[in-house]
Amino acid sequence: MDLTITRENLEKRGFQVSCFETGREAVKYLVSTIKDEEVGIGGSVTIQQLGLYEELGKANKVYWPWKPIDGIDDQKMRELAHRARIYFSSVNGLAETGEIINIDGTCNRISATLYGPKKIYLVVGVNKIAPDYDQALHRARNIAAPLNCQRLNRKTPCAVKGDKCYDCNSPERICRGLTVLWRRPTGAEYEVVLINEDLGY
Numbered sequence: 001m002d003l004t005i006t007r008e009n010l011e012k013r014g015f016q017v018s019c020f021e022t023g024r025e026a027v028k029y030l031v032s033t034i035k036d037e038e039v040g041i042g043g044s045v046t047i048q049q050l051g052l053y054e055e056l057g058k059a060n061k062v063y064w065p066w067k068p069i070d071g072i073d074d075q076k077m078r079e080l081a082h083r084a085r086i087y088f089s090s091v092n093g094l095a096e097t098g099e100i101i102n103i104d105g106t107c108n109r110i111s112a113t114l115y116g117p118k119k120i121y122l123v124v125g126v127n128k129i130a131p132d133y134d135q136a137l138h139r140a141r142n143i144a145a146p147l148n149c150q151r152l153n154r155k156t157p158c159a160v161k162g163d164k165c166y167d168c169n170s171p172e173r174i175c176r177g178l179t180v181l182w183r184r185p186t187g188a189e190y191e192v193v194l195i196n197e198d199l200g201y
Contacts, residue, residue: 001126003194009098014184016191023050026123026195035059039088040081041066042109045151046090046123046200065108078108087117090200092144093136094129100181100192101133101140105174114179119189125199133180141165145175147201 007017020026027050039056041047041064048066056062063069063080072080081087089109093101100122104110113120128144130136142164149159149172156173157166165175184190 001129001196003126003196006094006096006098006129006194009096010192013098013182014190015098016189017194018191019194019196021196023125023195023197023199026050026193027052027055030121030193031055031059034086037061037086038084039063039086040084040112040117042081042087042089042112044088044090044109044123044200045148046125047088049199050123052088052123078106082108082112082116085118086121087112087119088121088123089113090123090125091128092140092201093138094124094192095131095133095136096129097132098182099133099136101136102179103140103145103175104177104179107177110177110179113181114185115187117188119191121191121193123193123195123199125195125197127198128200137180140178141175144201149174151201 003019007019010017037060039060039062053062053064053067063077063084065074065077091100092103102110130139145165146158146162149156154172156170157168
């Protein structure tokens with residue numbers, strides 16, 4: 001996929017953008033760039049598939065709730081990740097026009113991508129990219145959310161049927177907060193890492 005238009009529109013909105021053909025190239029770049037830092041990671045199948053936690057952990061202190069540390073409970077892990085100087089997340093939908101969309105349940109991930117860390121990296125496979133805002137939002141709600149509910153074995157209509165969002169009232173619903181980055185928020189650096197491979201949901 002040609003990432004030129006997406007890159008240009010993200011840059012117009014104030015985001016730094018790096019593009020890579022493969023996840024391996026992206027990981028090599030990130031590992032060479034980030035050393036001796038405290039790094040937080042939000043829930044992300046993309047990050048998991050890339051093996052980024054393991055690679056960054058060789059030269060940094062990394063906090064990821066998906067990788068528990070003895071003596072630190074889930075809530076504390078989320079807090080440590082949020083307070084880290086550098087934070088990693090993926091996205092649920094990215095419009096070629098530049099809007100960045102995320103949906104969250106606990107909302108620790110989306111809150112950390114809005115405020116707190118000095119630099120936020122958003123790592124995105126091409127499967128997350130849609131032509132415009134409406135289609136990126138549709139993707140986040142009707143593709144990413146049901147797949148994540150299935151992965152988490154949630155008892156929600158979207159997990160059972162796997163076809164779309166039902167805007168349900170299930171107590172196990174994971175769609176509880178939604179963010180749209182229209183422009184780079186002030187006060188932090190943002191880098192969108194575009195990878196020309198399918199990654200995550």
